[in-house]
Amino acid sequence: MSGVLLFLWLANIGFACAQINGYKDQPLSQIAIHKATFALRDSASIRARPSIIGTKGEDTDLVTVILNNSEPSVDDWIGVFTPANFNSSSCPPSEDQKGEQPFVCSSPVKFKYANYSNSDYTNTGKATLRFQLINQRSDFSFALFSGGFSNPKVLSISNFISFANPKAPVYPRLAQGKSWDEMTVTWTSGYNIEEAVPFIEWGLKGESRTRSPAGTLTFERSSMCGAPARTVGWRDPGFIHTSFLKDLWPNSVYVYRMGHRLVSGSYVWSKFYSFKSSPYPGQDSLQRVIVFGDMGKAERDGSNDYSDYQPGSLNTTDQLIKDLKNYDIVFHIGDISYADGYISQWDQFTSQVEAISSTKPYMIASGNHERDWPNSGSYYDGQDSGGECGVLAETMYYVPAENRAKFWYSTDYGMFRFCIADSEHDWREGSEQYKFIEKCLASVDRRKQPWLIFAAHRVLGYSSDFWYAQTDYEEPMGRESLEKLWQKYKVDIAFFGHTHNYERSCPIYQKQCTSIEKSHYSGTVNGTIHILY
Numbered sequence: 001m002s003g004v005l006l007f008l009w010l011a012n013i014g015f016a017c018a019q020i021n022g023y024k025d026q027p028l029s030q031i032a033i034h035k036a037t038f039a040l041r042d043s044a045s046i047r048a049r050p051s052i053i054g055t056k057g058e059d060t061d062l063v064t065v066i067l068n069n070s071e072p073s074v075d076d077w078i079g080v081f082t083p084a085n086f087n088s089s090s091c092p093p094s095e096d097q098k099g100e101q102p103f104v105c106s107s108p109v110k111f112k113y114a115n116y117s118n119s120d121y122t123n124t125g126k127a128t129l130r131f132q133l134i135n136q137r138s139d140f141s142f143a144l145f146s147g148g149f150s151n152p153k154v155l156s157i158s159n160f161i162s163f164a165n166p167k168a169p170v171y172p173r174l175a176q177g178k179s180w181d182e183m184t185v186t187w188t189s190g191y192n193i194e195e196a197v198p199f200i201e202w203g204l205k206g207e208s209r210t211r212s213p214a215g216t217l218t219f220e221r222s223s224m225c226g227a228p229a230r231t232v233g234w235r236d237p238g239f240i241h242t243s244f245l246k247d248l249w250p251n252s253v254y255v256y257r258m259g260h261r262l263v264s265g266s267y268v269w270s271k272f273y274s275f276k277s278s279p280y281p282g283q284d285s286l287q288r289v290i291v292f293g294d295m296g297k298a299e300r301d302g303s304n305d306y307s308d309y310q311p312g313s314l315n316t317t318d319q320l321i322k323d324l325k326n327y328d329i330v331f332h333i334g335d336i337s338y339a340d341g342y343i344s345q346w347d348q349f350t351s352q353v354e355a356i357s358s359t360k361p362y363m364i365a366s367g368n369h370e371r372d373w374p375n376s377g378s379y380y381d382g383q384d385s386g387g388e389c390g391v392l393a394e395t396m397y398y399v400p401a402e403n404r405a406k407f408w409y410s411t412d413y414g415m416f417r418f419c420i421a422d423s424e425h426d427w428r429e430g431s432e433q434y435k436f437i438e439k440c441l442a443s444v445d446r447r448k449q450p451w452l453i454f455a456a457h458r459v460l461g462y463s464s465d466f467w468y469a470q471t472d473y474e475e476p477m478g479r480e481s482l483e484k485l486w487q488k489y490k491v492d493i494a495f496f497g498h499t500h501n502y503e504r505s506c507p508i509y510q511k512q513c514t515s516i517e518k519s520h521y522s523g524t525v526n527g528t529i530h531i532l533y
């Protein structure tokens, strides 16, 4: 097994008990936006500049917002809305004819307190704030609210701001295809297929380039399973394209860019990106793997930070970007963006990790925050997905699964075979998923691929944490039968997320350590090492 190095990463340590607090921790959910009323007054004003951003093709840019308010208050806040027109004209048809239509039906994509950068605001009523916007296929406006988050009143709405090309192709994410020599590129744009043909232009670095077509997906509000995804959290997801780059040479550097050929015959291009193709299965070369879970997102301009939600995600993202030369493939095993039904936040997440996912395969697994919703087919009936019920994760990211709604797949990387399971669907003995897991574990040639790795989101019982290890709340579900499989097929390591605390077990089988070694293992260890995040 020379030349194989396994890197581990720990994300979001400081945010324990996510499964307890659930979706209510999403910062945007603290705002009772459906109760917002209009109280526009001339003595309050909000202006934003410049009016056009991203003029050099950038997909993120800074905007300055200037406030004047003759009756300032400590709980005044600014919401960023996109599309810019967020009044009741954007409300969906009401199912309840007798009910009163709200004035505002869409959540802001982010917010800041008015006194965020000027503590004197409550005396002077004047403040200047900076917001970082990302290209989200539509224009933006800023609204000044009084009444805090529970009783919001719109005092003033800014001029509208727009990216130079709001529909531009953005946020590429790579993933391994169904075979080792295929790389997939998924990205987001505002171009539907009637308007433009999406494709990837690509080739070996320094050689001629070819073009491969892309498939396009999108979905409607009605695909969401409940609130907030179906109500105030809904936002048009744009168009999500995936192209399949096939017959790659192993361990070779490729360059690529996203393109859209408009009906007029002209082209819209992204900038160029590059990646290194995967090694041949069994190929003995340096192969470095990052595994983590539960990262989430945060705003670099300090927006939404009152709840101290996931500032650690920026540290992890930045470290991963700094270390790009030191690893080859990433597995983010569930609880991806924590959008929790606020659809806009998936754009923010894909933007945050772009520098990683555009150049390394970014493989995901499904977690409770992607999938769980009552009566939607998830094994658990919690509401942690905020009504997304898996639709966002399954559409925004490609995984080489037979059926992306059943989030289990195998993928080979040189000397590794990964069997990625879906803890949010039944995996007990006899289930469809169980059969897949056995097939994945049984079908690898261990002389060529000595490392056999299992990964899933929820912990399967071995943890020093009482909550995960001792109660029936989590996953003793299926443990005995899955453990039997791991033992039979000699799984080296099983990775899990969900706990937000790092733990590593000894090689273990039926609650017994199978080796007295503490840190170095070699040969057959007769048990599986469990690693938790």
Ligand SMILES: [Fe+2]
Pocket: 018, 019, 294, 334, 335, 367, 368, 369, 457, 497, 498, 499
């Ligand atoms: Fe989780």
